Amino acid sequence: MDNDLKRALGQAWAPEFNRVIRGVHHLVLNTEDMKATIDFYSGVLGMPLVGAIKVEDGLGTGDDNRGNPPFENLRHYFFDMGNDSMLAFFEMPKGAKKQGDRDEIGNMQHVSFVVSAQMQLTLKERLLALGHDAQGPVRVSPGSDSLYFWDTVNNIRLEFSTAPSQGDNQAVIAHRSQTKTMARKELETLTDDREWIERAIKAFKD
Ligand SMILES: [Fe+2]
Numbered sequence: 001m002d003n004d005l006k007r008a009l010g011q012a013w014a015p016e017f018n019r020v021i022r023g024v025h026h027l028v029l030n031t032e033d034m035k036a037t038i039d040f041y042s043g044v045l046g047m048p049l050v051g052a053i054k055v056e057d058g059l060g061t062g063d064d065n066r067g068n069p070p071f072e073n074l075r076h077y078f079f080d081m082g083n084d085s086m087l088a089f090f091e092m093p094k095g096a097k098k099q100g101d102r103d104e105i106g107n108m109q110h111v112s113f114v115v116s117a118q119m120q121l122t123l124k125e126r127l128l129a130l131g132h133d134a135q136g137p138v139r140v141s142p143g144s145d146s147l148y149f150w151d152t153v154n155n156i157r158l159e160f161s162t163a164p165s166q167g168d169n170q171a172v173i174a175h176r177s178q179t180k181t182m183a184r185k186e187l188e189t190l191t192d193d194r195e196w197i198e199r200a201i202k203a204f205k206d
Pocket residue numbers: 110112159
């Protein structure tokens with residue numbers, strides 16, 4: 001890419017910062033056992049099942065595949081994870097795929113769900129009562145506490161995050177306490193392009 005074009009794209013970078021994407025529509029993971037997955041996400045965590053379909057003919061092995069798993073008519077189920085977003089699973093044929101390594105590049109290391117502090121404790125009690133492990137809550141940043149636990153059906157690392165001071169009205173981004181100055185100091189370890197850094201940190205508080 002020539003430098004003029006690069007510069008033009010750079011200046012147009014995220015023109016409506018924070019207004020392009022409303023939020024997560026659906027996040028899709030893989031399982032070998034949909035029934036046990038429903039028991040965990042709906043039964044233990046309280047996420048209602050809101051979609052239960054099979055992938056249409058041809059989308060697995062046919063020419064219309066647009067990145068779907070390469071198997072026909074897989075189960076594709078969706079859970080309500082709150083705030084109008086869905087967590088979804090494909091059910092792979094048993095033994096067809098190996099367990100993923102969460103620390104490989106591009107893999108999902110973990111996902112954290114937002115809860116109130118009270119709900120975080122209720123869910124911890126519920127996890128422990130049902131024989132699951134839970135670690136925390138631990139303070140992970142100023143005013144934010146996390147509870148770590150596992151979807152043991154699929155070996156997925158999960159987290160419940162809360163800002164206790166925000167009660168039932170959690171506001172994730174608004175709660176971030178890192179300032180532009182702090183972010184700038186960190187980004188200076190990434191590049192010495194000061195113009196680029198100022199563009200990157202424009203959503204931080206002064
Ligand atoms: Fe996290």
